[in-house]
Amino acid sequence: MSVMELLALAPPGWGGALLNGLWLSLQVAGAGYLLGLVIGMAGAAGKLSGGPVIRDLLTCYTTITRAVPELVLILLLYFAVPEAINQLLATLGLGRVDIGPFASGVAVIALVQGAYATEVMRGAIRAVPVGQLEAAHSLGMTPLTVFRRITLPAMLPGALPGLSNLWLIATKDTALLAVVGFTELTLAARQAAGATKHYLLFLCAAGVLYLIVSLISNLAFKGLERRATRGMHHD
Amino acid sequence: MTTLHAAPHTAADDDAIIEIRDLRKSFGQTEVLKGISLSAHRGDVISLIGSSGSGKSTLLRCLNLLETPSAGTLRLLGEPLPFRERGGQREPADRRQLRRLRARLGMVFQGFNLWPHLTLEANVMEAPVQVLGRSRDAARAEARRLLERVGLHHLRDAYPATLSGGQQQRGAIARALAMSPEVLLFDEPTSALDPELVGEVLAVIRDLAEEGRTMLIVTHEMQFAADVANRVIFLDQGEIAAEGPPDQVFGSTRTERLTRFLGTAALT
Ligand SMILES: Nc1ncnc2c1ncn2[C@@H]1O[C@H](COP(=O)(O)OP(=O)(O)OP(=O)(O)O)[C@@H](O)[C@H]1O
Numbered sequence: 001m002s003v004m005e006l007l008a009l010a011p012p013g014w015g016g017a018l019l020n021g022l023w024l025s026l027q028v029a030g031a032g033y034l035l036g037l038v039i040g041m042a043g044a045a046g047k048l049s050g051g052p053v054i055r056d057l058l059t060c061y062t063t064i065t066r067a068v069p070e071l072v073l074i075l076l077l078y079f080a081v082p083e084a085i086n087q088l089l090a091t092l093g094l095g096r097v098d099i100g101p102f103a104s105g106v107a108v109i110a111l112v113q114g115a116y117a118t119e120v121m122r123g124a125i126r127a128v129p130v131g132q133l134e135a136a137h138s139l140g141m142t143p144l145t146v147f148r149r150i151t152l153p154a155m156l157p158g159a160l161p162g163l164s165n166l167w168l169i170a171t172k173d174t175a176l177l178a179v180v181g182f183t184e185l186t187l188a189a190r191q192a193a194g195a196t197k198h199y200l201l202f203l204c205a206a207g208v209l210y211l212i213v214s215l216i217s218n219l220a221f222k223g224l225e226r227r228a229t230r231g232m233h234h235d
Numbered sequence: 236m237t238t239l240h241a242a243p244h245t246a247a248d249d250d251a252i253i254e255i256r257d258l259r260k261s262f263g264q265t266e267v268l269k270g271i272s273l274s275a276h277r278g279d280v281i282s283l284i285g286s287s288g289s290g291k292s293t294l295l296r297c298l299n300l301l302e303t304p305s306a307g308t309l310r311l312l313g314e315p316l317p318f319r320e321r322g323g324q325r326e327p328a329d330r331r332q333l334r335r336l337r338a339r340l341g342m343v344f345q346g347f348n349l350w351p352h353l354t355l356e357a358n359v360m361e362a363p364v365q366v367l368g369r370s371r372d373a374a375r376a377e378a379r380r381l382l383e384r385v386g387l388h389h390l391r392d393a394y395p396a397t398l399s400g401g402q403q404q405r406g407a408i409a410r411a412l413a414m415s416p417e418v419l420l421f422d423e424p425t426s427a428l429d430p431e432l433v434g435e436v437l438a439v440i441r442d443l444a445e446e447g448r449t450m451l452i453v454t455h456e457m458q459f460a461a462d463v464a465n466r467v468i469f470l471d472q473g474e475i476a477a478e479g480p481p482d483q484v485f486g487s488t489r490t491e492r493l494t495r496f497l498g499t500a501a502l503t
Protein backbone atom coordinates (compact mmCIF):
# COMPACT_ATOMS: atom_id res chain seq x y z
CA MET A 1 0.00 0.00 0.00
CA SER A 2 1.24 3.50 -0.73
CA VAL A 3 1.32 6.27 1.85
CA MET A 4 -1.79 7.78 0.31
CA GLU A 5 -3.63 4.48 0.51
CA LEU A 6 -2.54 3.94 4.11
CA LEU A 7 -3.81 7.38 5.12
CA ALA A 8 -7.03 7.20 3.09
CA LEU A 9 -10.11 8.08 5.08
CA ALA A 10 -12.06 4.95 4.18
CA PRO A 11 -10.83 1.46 5.18
CA PRO A 12 -8.56 -0.20 4.44
CA GLY A 13 -6.89 3.24 4.86
CA TRP A 14 -6.47 4.37 8.48
CA GLY A 15 -6.98 8.13 8.04
CA GLY A 16 -10.59 7.97 9.20
CA ALA A 17 -9.61 6.08 12.35
CA LEU A 18 -6.97 8.69 13.14
CA LEU A 19 -9.38 11.59 12.66
CA ASN A 20 -11.92 9.79 14.78
CA GLY A 21 -9.28 9.43 17.49
CA LEU A 22 -8.45 13.10 17.19
CA TRP A 23 -12.11 14.03 17.53
CA LEU A 24 -12.41 11.90 20.68
CA SER A 25 -9.25 13.47 22.08
CA LEU A 26 -10.58 16.96 21.46
CA GLN A 27 -13.92 16.12 23.06
CA VAL A 28 -12.30 14.74 26.22
CA ALA A 29 -9.82 17.58 26.35
CA GLY A 30 -12.49 20.22 25.71
CA ALA A 31 -14.96 18.90 28.26
CA GLY A 32 -12.22 18.34 30.86
CA TYR A 33 -10.77 21.78 30.22
CA LEU A 34 -14.10 23.61 30.54
CA LEU A 35 -14.94 21.73 33.73
CA GLY A 36 -11.43 22.48 34.94
CA LEU A 37 -11.99 26.19 34.33
CA VAL A 38 -15.15 26.10 36.42
CA ILE A 39 -13.32 24.26 39.21
CA GLY A 40 -10.43 26.70 38.89
CA MET A 41 -12.70 29.72 39.16
CA ALA A 42 -14.45 28.33 42.23
CA GLY A 43 -11.11 27.21 43.68
CA ALA A 44 -9.54 30.64 43.18
CA ALA A 45 -12.57 32.37 44.72
CA GLY A 46 -12.44 29.95 47.65
CA LYS A 47 -8.72 30.40 48.21
CA LEU A 48 -9.01 34.18 48.09
CA SER A 49 -12.16 34.76 50.08
CA GLY A 50 -13.15 31.47 51.71
CA GLY A 51 -12.87 30.64 55.38
CA PRO A 52 -9.81 28.84 56.82
CA VAL A 53 -11.38 25.38 56.41
CA ILE A 54 -12.19 25.92 52.75
CA ARG A 55 -8.74 27.31 52.14
CA ASP A 56 -7.04 24.30 53.76
CA LEU A 57 -9.17 21.85 51.80
CA LEU A 58 -8.35 23.65 48.56
CA THR A 59 -4.66 23.61 49.38
CA CYS A 60 -4.87 19.84 49.92
CA TYR A 61 -6.63 19.49 46.58
CA THR A 62 -4.20 21.55 44.55
CA THR A 63 -1.12 20.11 46.25
CA ILE A 64 -2.14 16.45 45.94
CA THR A 65 -3.52 16.69 42.41
CA ARG A 66 -0.44 18.43 41.15
CA ALA A 67 1.90 15.98 42.91
CA VAL A 68 0.37 12.66 41.81
CA PRO A 69 1.16 11.56 38.23
CA GLU A 70 -1.86 11.85 35.99
CA LEU A 71 -1.46 8.26 34.89
CA VAL A 72 -2.02 7.17 38.47
CA LEU A 73 -5.09 9.40 38.70
CA ILE A 74 -6.49 7.91 35.52
CA LEU A 75 -6.03 4.35 36.77
CA LEU A 76 -7.55 5.33 40.10
CA LEU A 77 -10.59 6.92 38.51
CA TYR A 78 -11.06 4.23 35.93
CA PHE A 79 -10.58 1.14 38.07
CA ALA A 80 -10.60 1.98 41.77
CA VAL A 81 -13.29 4.64 42.10
CA PRO A 82 -16.00 2.80 40.09
CA GLU A 83 -15.19 -0.32 42.07
CA ALA A 84 -15.65 1.52 45.35
CA ILE A 85 -18.87 3.12 44.14
CA ASN A 86 -20.23 -0.21 43.01
CA GLN A 87 -19.37 -1.88 46.30
CA LEU A 88 -21.19 0.90 48.07
CA LEU A 89 -24.17 0.54 45.75
CA ALA A 90 -24.15 -3.24 46.24
CA THR A 91 -24.29 -2.91 50.03
CA LEU A 92 -27.25 -0.61 49.54
CA GLY A 93 -28.82 -3.25 47.34
CA LEU A 94 -28.59 -1.09 44.23
CA GLY A 95 -27.38 -2.00 40.77
CA ARG A 96 -23.95 -1.34 39.27
CA VAL A 97 -23.01 1.80 37.45
CA ASP A 98 -20.54 1.82 34.65
CA ILE A 99 -18.14 4.74 34.40
CA GLY A 100 -16.84 4.54 30.87
CA PRO A 101 -13.38 5.62 29.75
CA PHE A 102 -14.79 8.85 28.31
CA ALA A 103 -16.30 9.98 31.61
CA SER A 104 -13.27 9.01 33.67
CA GLY A 105 -11.02 10.71 31.14
CA VAL A 106 -12.99 13.91 31.40
CA ALA A 107 -13.02 13.63 35.20
CA VAL A 108 -9.25 13.20 35.48
CA ILE A 109 -8.49 16.04 33.10
CA ALA A 110 -10.99 18.30 34.87
CA LEU A 111 -9.50 17.42 38.25
CA VAL A 112 -5.94 18.11 37.17
CA GLN A 113 -6.78 21.18 35.11
CA GLY A 114 -8.89 22.49 37.98
CA ALA A 115 -5.92 22.35 40.33
CA TYR A 116 -3.61 24.22 37.98
CA ALA A 117 -6.34 26.64 36.89
CA THR A 118 -7.01 27.47 40.55
CA GLU A 119 -3.44 28.69 40.91
CA VAL A 120 -3.39 30.51 37.57
CA MET A 121 -6.62 32.37 38.33
CA ARG A 122 -5.73 33.09 41.92
CA GLY A 123 -2.55 34.79 40.79
CA ALA A 124 -4.35 36.75 38.10
CA ILE A 125 -7.14 37.87 40.42
CA ARG A 126 -4.66 39.03 43.05
CA ALA A 127 -2.94 41.13 40.42
CA VAL A 128 -6.11 43.19 39.78
CA PRO A 129 -5.52 46.58 41.45
CA VAL A 130 -7.65 46.74 44.59
CA GLY A 131 -8.77 50.29 43.78
CA GLN A 132 -10.74 49.06 40.77
CA LEU A 133 -12.68 46.71 43.02
CA GLU A 134 -13.19 49.39 45.66
CA ALA A 135 -14.58 51.69 42.98
CA ALA A 136 -17.07 48.98 42.03
CA HIS A 137 -18.07 48.33 45.64
CA SER A 138 -18.39 52.04 46.33
CA LEU A 139 -21.06 52.22 43.61
CA GLY A 140 -23.19 49.61 45.37
CA MET A 141 -22.43 46.55 43.22
CA THR A 142 -23.01 43.11 44.72
CA PRO A 143 -19.93 40.90 45.17
CA LEU A 144 -21.14 38.71 42.31
CA THR A 145 -21.54 41.69 39.97
CA VAL A 146 -18.09 42.93 40.93
CA PHE A 147 -16.64 39.52 40.18
CA ARG A 148 -18.47 39.08 36.89
CA ARG A 149 -18.17 42.58 35.52
CA ILE A 150 -14.88 43.82 36.94
CA THR A 151 -12.64 41.13 38.45
CA LEU A 152 -13.11 38.58 35.70
CA PRO A 153 -12.41 40.82 32.69
CA ALA A 154 -9.66 42.63 34.56
CA MET A 155 -7.86 39.39 35.45
CA LEU A 156 -8.16 37.80 31.99
CA PRO A 157 -5.05 39.39 30.49
CA GLY A 158 -3.05 37.97 33.39
CA ALA A 159 -4.70 34.56 33.26
CA LEU A 160 -4.85 33.85 29.51
CA PRO A 161 -1.19 32.91 28.96
CA GLY A 162 -1.44 30.36 31.77
CA LEU A 163 -4.84 29.12 30.63
CA SER A 164 -3.61 28.73 27.07
CA ASN A 165 -0.77 26.57 28.34
CA LEU A 166 -3.23 24.46 30.31
CA TRP A 167 -5.30 23.82 27.21
CA LEU A 168 -2.27 22.52 25.33
CA ILE A 169 -1.45 20.27 28.27
CA ALA A 170 -5.05 19.02 28.30
CA THR A 171 -4.93 18.01 24.63
CA LYS A 172 -1.72 16.07 25.19
CA ASP A 173 -2.91 14.50 28.43
CA THR A 174 -5.64 12.74 26.52
CA ALA A 175 -2.92 10.44 25.16
CA LEU A 176 -2.68 8.92 28.65
CA LEU A 177 -6.20 7.54 28.22
CA ALA A 178 -4.73 4.95 25.86
CA VAL A 179 -3.87 2.89 28.95
CA VAL A 180 -7.53 2.27 29.67
CA GLY A 181 -8.26 1.32 26.07
CA PHE A 182 -9.85 4.59 25.03
CA THR A 183 -9.16 4.98 21.31
CA GLU A 184 -8.14 8.59 21.29
CA LEU A 185 -5.60 9.77 18.76
CA THR A 186 -2.51 8.09 20.23
CA LEU A 187 -4.11 4.68 20.61
CA ALA A 188 -5.69 4.96 17.15
CA ALA A 189 -2.25 5.67 15.71
CA ARG A 190 -0.74 2.73 17.58
CA GLN A 191 -3.45 0.41 16.32
CA ALA A 192 -2.91 1.59 12.77
CA ALA A 193 0.82 1.19 13.16
CA GLY A 194 0.47 -2.28 14.66
CA ALA A 195 -1.85 -3.49 11.94
CA THR A 196 0.24 -2.19 9.05
CA LYS A 197 3.77 -2.22 10.59
CA HIS A 198 4.16 1.39 9.35
CA TYR A 199 5.11 2.72 12.78
CA LEU A 200 6.96 5.81 11.67
CA LEU A 201 4.21 6.91 9.31
CA PHE A 202 1.35 6.69 11.75
CA LEU A 203 3.11 8.05 14.81
CA CYS A 204 4.31 10.98 12.70
CA ALA A 205 0.78 11.46 11.40
CA ALA A 206 -0.50 11.61 14.99
CA GLY A 207 2.30 14.04 15.85
CA VAL A 208 1.35 16.28 12.96
CA LEU A 209 -2.29 16.29 14.06
CA TYR A 210 -1.29 17.28 17.63
CA LEU A 211 0.90 20.00 16.14
CA ILE A 212 -1.96 21.36 14.02
CA VAL A 213 -4.23 21.46 17.07
CA SER A 214 -1.62 23.33 19.03
CA LEU A 215 -0.97 25.85 16.23
CA ILE A 216 -4.66 26.60 15.79
CA SER A 217 -5.10 26.85 19.57
CA ASN A 218 -2.24 29.30 19.79
CA LEU A 219 -3.85 31.49 17.17
CA ALA A 220 -7.19 31.36 18.97
CA PHE A 221 -5.64 32.25 22.33
CA LYS A 222 -3.61 35.06 20.77
CA GLY A 223 -6.89 36.45 19.42
CA LEU A 224 -8.51 36.15 22.84
CA GLU A 225 -5.56 37.89 24.47
CA ARG A 226 -5.75 40.72 21.99
CA ARG A 227 -9.42 41.14 22.78
CA ALA A 228 -8.89 40.94 26.52
CA THR A 229 -6.07 43.48 26.57
CA ARG A 230 -7.89 45.90 24.28
CA GLY A 231 -7.36 49.37 25.67
CA MET A 232 -4.95 48.26 28.36
CA HIS A 233 -1.77 49.45 26.69
CA HIS A 234 -0.59 52.99 26.53
CA ASP A 235 0.77 53.22 23.00
CA MET B 236 -11.28 73.80 69.08
CA THR B 237 -13.62 75.90 67.01
CA THR B 238 -16.98 74.47 66.11
CA LEU B 239 -19.83 75.72 64.00
CA HIS B 240 -22.54 74.40 66.30
CA ALA B 241 -22.47 74.97 70.03
CA ALA B 242 -23.50 71.42 70.92
CA PRO B 243 -23.87 69.69 67.60
CA HIS B 244 -23.57 66.06 68.55
CA THR B 245 -25.60 65.59 71.66
CA ALA B 246 -28.90 64.53 70.08
CA ALA B 247 -29.70 62.80 66.81
CA ASP B 248 -29.45 65.42 64.13
CA ASP B 249 -32.46 64.42 62.08
CA ASP B 250 -31.90 66.28 58.89
CA ALA B 251 -28.19 65.44 58.74
CA ILE B 252 -27.33 63.57 55.57
CA ILE B 253 -24.22 62.12 57.17
CA GLU B 254 -23.83 61.90 60.89
CA ILE B 255 -21.08 60.09 62.74
CA ARG B 256 -20.52 60.05 66.44
CA ASP B 257 -17.38 59.09 68.29
CA LEU B 258 -16.07 57.15 65.32
CA ARG B 259 -12.93 55.18 65.99
CA LYS B 260 -10.77 53.11 63.70
CA SER B 261 -7.74 51.04 64.56
CA PHE B 262 -5.46 49.06 62.30
CA GLY B 263 -4.04 46.42 64.61
CA GLN B 264 -2.66 48.26 67.63
CA THR B 265 -2.62 51.72 66.05
CA GLU B 266 -5.66 53.86 66.53
CA VAL B 267 -5.93 56.02 63.44
CA LEU B 268 -9.26 57.75 64.18
CA LYS B 269 -9.71 58.66 67.82
CA GLY B 270 -13.34 59.56 68.23
CA ILE B 271 -14.56 61.67 65.32
CA SER B 272 -17.99 63.28 65.41
CA LEU B 273 -19.34 65.28 62.54
CA SER B 274 -22.50 65.91 60.65
CA ALA B 275 -23.09 67.10 57.14
CA HIS B 276 -26.32 68.61 55.91
CA ARG B 277 -27.76 68.83 52.46
CA GLY B 278 -25.80 71.38 50.48
CA ASP B 279 -22.77 71.33 52.76
CA VAL B 280 -19.39 71.43 51.12
CA ILE B 281 -16.86 70.29 53.68
CA SER B 282 -13.12 70.40 53.13
CA LEU B 283 -11.10 67.90 55.12
CA ILE B 284 -7.53 68.98 55.59
CA GLY B 285 -4.67 67.64 57.63
CA SER B 286 -1.15 66.35 57.32
CA SER B 287 -0.25 63.05 55.76
CA GLY B 288 -1.24 60.16 57.99
CA SER B 289 -3.72 62.20 60.03
CA GLY B 290 -6.53 59.83 58.99
CA LYS B 291 -8.38 61.80 56.29
CA SER B 292 -8.64 58.93 53.83
CA THR B 293 -9.55 56.52 56.58
CA LEU B 294 -12.36 58.80 57.71
CA LEU B 295 -13.71 59.16 54.19
CA ARG B 296 -13.46 55.41 53.60
CA CYS B 297 -15.35 54.75 56.83
CA LEU B 298 -18.19 56.86 55.49
CA ASN B 299 -18.96 54.42 52.70
CA LEU B 300 -17.68 51.44 54.65
CA LEU B 301 -14.67 50.64 52.51
CA GLU B 302 -13.23 50.51 56.02
CA THR B 303 -15.35 49.28 58.89
CA PRO B 304 -15.16 51.60 61.89
CA SER B 305 -13.93 49.90 65.07
CA ALA B 306 -16.43 51.82 67.22
CA GLY B 307 -18.93 54.61 67.03
CA THR B 308 -22.26 55.19 65.34
CA LEU B 309 -22.98 56.11 61.79
CA ARG B 310 -26.13 57.51 60.19
CA LEU B 311 -26.14 57.81 56.43
CA LEU B 312 -28.95 59.54 54.55
CA GLY B 313 -31.07 59.37 57.67
CA GLU B 314 -30.59 55.64 58.26
CA PRO B 315 -28.66 54.29 61.22
CA LEU B 316 -26.14 51.72 60.05
CA PRO B 317 -25.93 48.78 62.45
CA PHE B 318 -22.88 46.55 62.78
CA ARG B 319 -22.41 42.96 63.86
CA GLU B 320 -19.53 40.75 64.86
CA ARG B 321 -18.74 37.85 62.64
CA GLY B 322 -15.73 35.58 63.04
CA GLY B 323 -14.17 38.16 65.34
CA GLN B 324 -14.63 40.85 62.66
CA ARG B 325 -16.93 43.82 62.83
CA GLU B 326 -18.97 44.32 59.68
CA PRO B 327 -22.15 46.06 58.53
CA ALA B 328 -25.08 43.96 59.71
CA ASP B 329 -27.14 44.43 56.59
CA ARG B 330 -25.21 44.05 53.34
CA ARG B 331 -28.25 45.07 51.30
CA GLN B 332 -28.69 48.28 53.21
CA LEU B 333 -24.99 48.92 52.76
CA ARG B 334 -25.21 48.51 48.97
CA ARG B 335 -28.35 50.63 48.81
CA LEU B 336 -26.62 53.42 50.71
CA ARG B 337 -23.38 53.11 48.77
CA ALA B 338 -25.32 53.54 45.54
CA ARG B 339 -26.41 56.95 46.86
CA LEU B 340 -22.92 58.05 47.95
CA GLY B 341 -20.44 58.78 45.20
CA MET B 342 -16.73 58.33 45.78
CA VAL B 343 -13.88 59.79 43.76
CA PHE B 344 -10.46 58.33 44.45
CA GLN B 345 -6.99 59.78 44.34
CA GLY B 346 -5.95 57.14 41.79
CA PHE B 347 -9.09 57.51 39.60
CA ASN B 348 -9.69 53.73 39.56
CA LEU B 349 -11.42 53.69 36.21
CA TRP B 350 -11.86 50.16 34.87
CA PRO B 351 -9.21 49.65 32.19
CA HIS B 352 -11.13 47.08 30.15
CA LEU B 353 -14.03 49.46 29.51
CA THR B 354 -14.23 52.60 27.42
CA LEU B 355 -14.90 55.88 29.18
CA GLU B 356 -18.56 55.73 28.23
CA ALA B 357 -18.87 52.10 29.36
CA ASN B 358 -17.21 53.02 32.67
CA VAL B 359 -19.89 55.64 33.27
CA MET B 360 -22.72 53.33 32.17
CA GLU B 361 -21.68 50.32 34.22
CA ALA B 362 -23.18 51.07 37.64
CA PRO B 363 -26.49 52.54 36.42
CA VAL B 364 -27.03 49.40 34.33
CA GLN B 365 -25.76 46.84 36.86
CA VAL B 366 -26.92 48.44 40.10
CA LEU B 367 -29.95 50.54 39.20
CA GLY B 368 -31.17 48.29 36.40
CA ARG B 369 -31.30 51.11 33.86
CA SER B 370 -31.62 50.20 30.19
CA ARG B 371 -28.38 50.46 28.23
CA ASP B 372 -29.88 53.14 26.02
CA ALA B 373 -30.93 55.32 28.92
CA ALA B 374 -27.59 54.79 30.66
CA ARG B 375 -25.70 55.64 27.47
CA ALA B 376 -27.65 58.85 26.94
CA GLU B 377 -26.98 59.88 30.54
CA ALA B 378 -23.30 58.91 30.26
CA ARG B 379 -22.90 61.11 27.18
CA ARG B 380 -24.59 64.02 28.92
CA LEU B 381 -22.26 63.68 31.92
CA LEU B 382 -19.15 63.27 29.77
CA GLU B 383 -20.20 66.37 27.90
CA ARG B 384 -20.50 68.16 31.20
CA VAL B 385 -16.95 67.26 32.30
CA GLY B 386 -15.64 68.09 28.84
CA LEU B 387 -14.91 64.56 27.66
CA HIS B 388 -17.67 63.90 25.17
CA HIS B 389 -15.19 63.58 22.32
CA LEU B 390 -13.23 60.92 24.25
CA ARG B 391 -16.16 58.70 25.18
CA ASP B 392 -14.86 55.73 23.15
CA ALA B 393 -11.34 56.00 24.51
CA TYR B 394 -9.93 53.53 27.02
CA PRO B 395 -8.67 54.96 30.32
CA ALA B 396 -5.03 54.06 29.67
CA THR B 397 -4.97 56.42 26.68
CA LEU B 398 -6.15 59.42 28.73
CA SER B 399 -4.25 61.97 30.80
CA GLY B 400 -4.66 61.90 34.58
CA GLY B 401 -6.90 64.94 34.52
CA GLN B 402 -9.12 63.34 31.89
CA GLN B 403 -9.28 60.11 33.86
CA GLN B 404 -10.25 61.96 37.02
CA ARG B 405 -12.97 63.91 35.23
CA GLY B 406 -14.19 60.59 33.82
CA ALA B 407 -14.22 59.13 37.33
CA ILE B 408 -16.30 62.09 38.50
CA ALA B 409 -18.76 61.46 35.65
CA ARG B 410 -18.90 57.80 36.70
CA ALA B 411 -19.83 58.81 40.25
CA LEU B 412 -22.37 61.36 39.03
CA ALA B 413 -24.11 58.76 36.88
CA MET B 414 -25.65 57.29 40.03
CA SER B 415 -27.18 60.68 40.92
CA PRO B 416 -25.51 60.48 44.33
CA GLU B 417 -26.81 62.55 47.20
CA VAL B 418 -23.33 63.01 48.61
CA LEU B 419 -19.99 63.06 46.83
CA LEU B 420 -16.83 61.99 48.65
CA PHE B 421 -13.53 63.12 47.13
CA ASP B 422 -10.27 61.66 48.41
CA GLU B 423 -7.49 63.95 47.24
CA PRO B 424 -8.84 64.07 43.70
CA THR B 425 -5.89 66.09 42.37
CA SER B 426 -2.94 64.67 44.31
CA ALA B 427 -1.96 62.20 41.60
CA LEU B 428 -2.05 64.84 38.86
CA ASP B 429 0.66 66.84 37.18
CA PRO B 430 0.37 70.47 38.34
CA GLU B 431 -0.91 71.69 34.98
CA LEU B 432 -3.83 69.23 35.14
CA VAL B 433 -5.04 70.15 38.63
CA GLY B 434 -7.04 73.16 37.47
CA GLU B 435 -9.35 71.29 35.09
CA VAL B 436 -10.40 68.85 37.81
CA LEU B 437 -10.87 71.55 40.46
CA ALA B 438 -13.03 73.49 37.99
CA VAL B 439 -15.36 70.52 37.66
CA ILE B 440 -15.61 70.13 41.44
CA ARG B 441 -16.18 73.87 41.90
CA ASP B 442 -18.96 73.65 39.37
CA LEU B 443 -20.58 70.83 41.35
CA ALA B 444 -20.31 72.84 44.56
CA GLU B 445 -22.08 75.78 42.94
CA GLU B 446 -24.85 73.43 41.92
CA GLY B 447 -25.54 72.89 45.62
CA ARG B 448 -24.30 69.34 45.89
CA THR B 449 -23.35 67.89 49.24
CA MET B 450 -19.66 67.08 49.20
CA LEU B 451 -16.81 66.06 51.46
CA ILE B 452 -13.48 66.82 49.92
CA VAL B 453 -10.12 65.69 51.25
CA THR B 454 -7.57 67.99 49.72
CA HIS B 455 -4.10 69.45 50.07
CA GLU B 456 -5.08 72.45 47.92
CA MET B 457 -5.58 74.98 50.72
CA GLN B 458 -6.80 77.83 48.54
CA PHE B 459 -9.34 75.54 46.93
CA ALA B 460 -10.40 74.15 50.32
CA ALA B 461 -11.08 77.68 51.52
CA ASP B 462 -12.85 78.81 48.34
CA VAL B 463 -15.17 75.93 47.72
CA ALA B 464 -16.22 74.87 51.21
CA ASN B 465 -18.70 76.32 53.65
CA ARG B 466 -16.97 74.33 56.37
CA VAL B 467 -13.40 73.21 56.92
CA ILE B 468 -12.40 70.35 59.17
CA PHE B 469 -8.79 70.09 60.22
CA LEU B 470 -7.79 66.59 61.21
CA ASP B 471 -4.70 66.10 63.32
CA GLN B 472 -3.49 62.69 64.49
CA GLY B 473 -6.92 61.15 64.21
CA GLU B 474 -8.82 63.94 65.92
CA ILE B 475 -10.73 66.97 64.73
CA ALA B 476 -8.43 69.79 65.80
CA ALA B 477 -10.38 72.65 64.23
CA GLU B 478 -13.71 72.98 62.51
CA GLY B 479 -15.74 75.88 61.17
CA PRO B 480 -16.29 78.22 58.25
CA PRO B 481 -13.14 78.75 56.18
CA ASP B 482 -12.57 82.37 57.16
CA GLN B 483 -12.79 81.37 60.79
CA VAL B 484 -10.57 78.28 60.56
CA PHE B 485 -7.97 79.92 58.34
CA GLY B 486 -8.45 83.36 59.93
CA SER B 487 -6.60 85.14 62.67
CA THR B 488 -7.93 82.92 65.45
CA ARG B 489 -6.46 79.79 63.96
CA THR B 490 -5.04 77.27 66.38
CA GLU B 491 -1.36 76.71 66.83
CA ARG B 492 -1.52 73.20 65.41
CA LEU B 493 -3.26 74.45 62.30
CA THR B 494 -0.73 77.23 61.86
CA ARG B 495 2.04 74.68 62.04
CA PHE B 496 0.24 72.47 59.48
CA LEU B 497 -0.43 75.38 57.13
CA GLY B 498 3.23 76.30 57.37
CA THR B 499 4.30 72.87 56.18
CA ALA B 500 1.40 72.59 53.71
CA ALA B 501 2.59 75.72 51.95
CA LEU B 502 5.89 74.03 51.29
CA THR B 503 4.48 70.84 49.79
N1 LIG C 1 -5.21 49.38 55.65
C1 LIG C 1 -4.37 49.91 56.55
N2 LIG C 1 -3.67 49.10 57.36
C2 LIG C 1 -2.82 49.61 58.28
N3 LIG C 1 -2.62 50.93 58.48
C3 LIG C 1 -3.30 51.78 57.71
C4 LIG C 1 -4.21 51.31 56.71
N4 LIG C 1 -4.75 52.40 56.10
C5 LIG C 1 -4.20 53.48 56.69
N5 LIG C 1 -3.33 53.12 57.65
C6 LIG C 1 -2.57 54.01 58.52
O1 LIG C 1 -3.47 54.94 59.08
C7 LIG C 1 -2.90 56.22 59.15
C8 LIG C 1 -3.82 57.22 58.50
O2 LIG C 1 -3.87 56.93 57.11
P1 LIG C 1 -4.74 57.77 56.09
O3 LIG C 1 -4.50 57.17 54.76
O4 LIG C 1 -6.13 57.84 56.57
O5 LIG C 1 -4.07 59.19 56.19
P2 LIG C 1 -4.31 60.46 55.29
O6 LIG C 1 -4.65 61.55 56.20
O7 LIG C 1 -5.28 60.16 54.22
O8 LIG C 1 -2.88 60.70 54.68
P3 LIG C 1 -2.46 61.20 53.21
O9 LIG C 1 -2.55 62.67 53.23
O10 LIG C 1 -1.05 60.73 53.09
O11 LIG C 1 -3.37 60.54 52.23
C9 LIG C 1 -1.55 56.13 58.50
O12 LIG C 1 -0.58 56.05 59.54
C10 LIG C 1 -1.58 54.85 57.73
O13 LIG C 1 -0.33 54.24 57.71
Ligand SMILES: [Mg+2]
Nearest residue numbers: 291292293423
Ligand atom coordinates in the same frame (compact mmCIF):
# COMPACT_ATOMS: atom_id res chain seq x y z
MG1 LIG D 1 -5.15 59.92 52.11
